[in-house]
Amino acid sequence: MTRQEILDELKKVLTPYTADKEALAKVDENTDLIKDLKINSANLVDIIIDAESKYNIEIDYDSADRMTNVGSCIDVISEKMGQGQV
Amino acid sequence: MSKRVVVTGLGVVSPNGVGIPDFLNAIQNGVSGIRFMPLYEELKFSCQVAGTPLFDWEGLRNYISEVSFYGLKARGIGYGLQAALDAWTDAGNQIENDETDWDTGCIFGNSIADTEAMKNVITRVDNKEVKKLGSRVVEQAMNSGVTSYISGRLGLGNKVATNSAACATGTQAILMGYEYIKHGYAKRMLVGSTEHVDTYVFGAFDSMRVLSRKFNDQPERASRPMSASAGGFIPGSGSAALVLEDLDYALARGAKIYAEVLGGSSNSGGQRGGGSMTAPAPAGVIRCIEESIRLSGIKPEQIDLISGHLTATLADKFEIQNWSTALKRSGDDFPFVNSLKSMIGHSLSAAGSIESVAAILQIEHGFVHPNINLEDPNPEITNIIGNNCLPTTIVKTDVNIVAKANFGFGDVNSCLIFSKFN
Numbered sequence: 001m002t003r004q005e006i007l008d009e010l011k012k013v014l015t016p017y018t019a020d021k022e023a024l025a026k027v028d029e030n031t032d033l034i035k036d037l038k039i040n041s042a043n044l045v046d047i048i049i050d051a052e053s054k055y056n057i058e059i060d061y062d063s064a065d066r067m068t069n070v071g072s073c074i075d076v077i078s079e080k081m082g083q084g085q086v
Numbered sequence: 087m088s089k090r091v092v093v094t095g096l097g098v099v100s101p102n103g104v105g106i107p108d109f110l111n112a113i114q115n116g117v118s119g120i121r122f123m124p125l126y127e128e129l130k131f132s133c134q135v136a137g138t139p140l141f142d143w144e145g146l147r148n149y150i151s152e153v154s155f156y157g158l159k160a161r162g163i164g165y166g167l168q169a170a171l172d173a174w175t176d177a178g179n180q181i182e183n184d185e186t187d188w189d190t191g192c193i194f195g196n197s198i199a200d201t202e203a204m205k206n207v208i209t210r211v212d213n214k215e216v217k218k219l220g221s222r223v224v225e226q227a228m229n230s231g232v233t234s235y236i237s238g239r240l241g242l243g244n245k246v247a248t249n250s251a252a253c254a255t256g257t258q259a260i261l262m263g264y265e266y267i268k269h270g271y272a273k274r275m276l277v278g279s280t281e282h283v284d285t286y287v288f289g290a291f292d293s294m295r296v297l298s299r300k301f302n303d304q305p306e307r308a309s310r311p312m313s314a315s316a317g318g319f320i321p322g323s324g325s326a327a328l329v330l331e332d333l334d335y336a337l338a339r340g341a342k343i344y345a346e347v348l349g350g351s352s353n354s355g356g357q358r359g360g361g362s363m364t365a366p367a368p369a370g371v372i373r374c375i376e377e378s379i380r381l382s383g384i385k386p387e388q389i390d391l392i393s394g395h396l397t398a399t400l401a402d403k404f405e406i407q408n409w410s411t412a413l414k415r416s417g418d419d420f421p422f423v424n425s426l427k428s429m430i431g432h433s434l435s436a437a438g439s440i441e442s443v444a445a446i447l448q449i450e451h452g453f454v455h456p457n458i459n460l461e462d463p464n465p466e467i468t469n470i471i472g473n474n475c476l477p478t479t480i481v482k483t484d485v486n487i488v489a490k491a492n493f494g495f496g497d498v499n500s501c502l503i504f505s506k507f508n
Contacts (some may be wrong), residue, residue, distance in 0.1 A: 016156035042221040044155065049220050 001081070003029075004040055006074045013050045017043045029071030091267045094341040095177025095329030097169040097278075098443050099414065101137035101396025102428040103321050103449040110447050112429065113455040114480055118474055120320055131289065133297035137322025137431030140164065147325070149181075150239060156464060157222040160200035165325035165436075166280030167239065172192065173327040174240060174276060175226050178341055181245030183241040189273035189335075191244030193262045194327070195255035196279060197435040201286045203227045213255035215249035245273040251452045252494030253395070255279050256326070257502055261350040263330045264502075275334045278327030281436035288321050296399060297321065309432075309458040311425035312406070312467050312476065319397040328446070340396040343507045345446045348487075350502035351375075351384035361497040365401065368408050374499040375412035382503040384415040384487060388501040389503075391419045391454055393445045393490040396425035397432045403466040405493070410470050418472035421489070422481065428458045438492040442502065445488040449506050453455035454481040 001009075011027055018024055018037040033039045039047070048064050051057070051073070057080035059067075067073045092096070101119025103109030119137050123498050126134040146164055147155050149171050156397035158164065170192075171181055203226045225231055230248040237246045242486055245266060251258045256279035263275030269349055283291075298318040310316040334345060355361035355370025381385055392409055396402050406423070410416045426441045433440060448454060456479050463476055491501040 017153055019151050019153050040153070043153070045219045047223065049218055 001078070003074050003078070005062060005067070006070055006077055007070065009054065010070065010073055010077070013047060013054055014039070018074055027070055029069070029074065031070045033070070051077060088268050089270060090333035091236060091264050091330050092333050092336050093328050093335050093347065093401045093446055094331045095173040095174060096327070096344065096443050096446060097172030097439060098324070098326040099139050099141060099165040099169050100324045100440050101139050103138055106176065106447070109443070110451065113330060113426065115283050116456040116479070117429060118458060119322070120308050122305045124304065125285065126288070129285070129289070131271045131292045132295070133292055134302040135290065135308045135320055135322065137320055137324070137433060139165065139324050157220070158226070160203050160226040160231060160282070161224060161323070162230045162280045162282035162325070163235050164201055164321065166194060166196070166223040166278070166281065166327070167235050169278060169325040170236040170276055170327040171239065173278070173329050176319055177331070181240065185236065186241050186243035188243040188382060190236045190242045190276065191266065191272045192233055192242050192246045193249055193259045193346045195249040195251070195259040195435050196232055196281055197252060197255065198227060199227050199229045199231055200284070200286050202383070202492065205286070205371045209339045212470055227362070227461065231340045233240040235358045236276065236446065240276070240401050242276065244275070249471040250435065251390040251498045251500065252496055253432070253434055253437055254492045254494035254500040255271055255435035256440070257350070257442065257490060257492045257500035258352050258448040259439065260264055260330070260442055260502055261352050261500055262348070264347045264350065268331055268334050273331045273332045276324060276327060277330055278439040280325035281434045283321040283325045283434060297397065307459050309428050311398040311428050312402050312457065312464055313398070313460050314464045315460040316398040316402060316464065318399055319427065320431030324430070324433045324435035324436045324440055326436065326443040328439070328442065335369055337343060340472070345449045346505045346507045348384060348502070348503040349378055350500065351377035351381060352498070352500040353377070354499065357497045358504065363497070364495055366493045366497055366499060368404065368411070370414040370497060371405070371493060371499050374407065374501045375489065377499040378489065378503050383504060386415060388487050389413065389443070389489050389501060391422045391424070391448065391488045393441050393488055394423055394425050395492045397427055403464055407468050416470055418474060420471040420475045422454045422477060423471065423475050424455055424457050424477065426455070428460065431445045438490070441492070442490050442504070445504050447491045449488060449504060451486050452482060452484050454483060454485065456480055
């Protein structure tokens, strides 16, 4: 999967967790999950669980801590999918 | 100085009607909300019928944000949210609110937080999948879940607490809110209770052999308070909520006033003198009723209607005897008595608030709702009070004062006196 493909899928994962649909539509790699999408920090764990299920991967605690913006989410997801940096 | 407290908003999710208009129509016409539960037959329960609201779960999207709705599974919280927000808007308030409302608090009760949510926890943990539980479990498994969802949605900033007193919970929640306003600590309190009797809670009651089991093929006839053929209660689910308000505050904002809370009492028989974990001590019940009347500044002969606890067990006749002793009235000189449980079953913690909403609607619209399934009144009850006190069809009459009581496991009692607002 390309980074763009992962981003498109990630947007679907994020959808139920943000009320700000305008910000979600404009998402790019620099979008911060908490500051820009106003996602409740408690819900980050749910996003990780949903991403694990969607991509059939396991995200360890240290990797999860890195997932603060869209770009770092894509980094972690692609690493765990065994694709390394794409 | 002590304040007068009035009711300015109502909301309800009942087995026989969701929303005030449907519920009002149902209690006027004796509509049952008891339905057959195929799952309970499959599980070999003795009682296979239940009071279940016809609740539109997806409709909650109109009450809470999409983010909050996504992941909400606890039915009791859903019922409570809808009843509470309906009461709030019924009182003329807006739901959207960016500021904390320091003058308004919330007391909302329940018996047990969602056991189906806990089943999910137990299954995941036992399967070594704890990481998959996510962030939304604790807030729905905690007893204060419903209160937290309601107060968070509305930005309530005064006292926010969850009470639990078994079947006396709903009445007690209203009393606690009333006392808080009366003493000047809050201007408004959003009060009520919720209950979702899920399969596991239902099963635990079934095992106690206190549920009706002879009318599984005739669900609408299964709940029979005060009848000779009463054979146990029918568990029900639902919620109701009331907006209580300092009278001056309500008048200043031109609010519609449904009724006044004159007073009430909550006590325990101490599980002495005939009281136990499961049975109320007569002395406690009588004292609770007497104290409610005294604190309300009324005389027993002014009571027009008793909205009883009256679940359809052996305890019904003792309850009537206790009312008679406390009021020093009997025979035909006795208030009307009705039990909403004949239509909706016994919704445990939610019973007191749903029945209180029914009591206030009877004051507001001038009627006494029927006792359905009372074809054969228990002679041990009609030996104490006249047949005419037990209407089986609607009675259209002025209702000025209603006494509403509930009695719960743990020998806890709660009684409220509602009055037409003068």
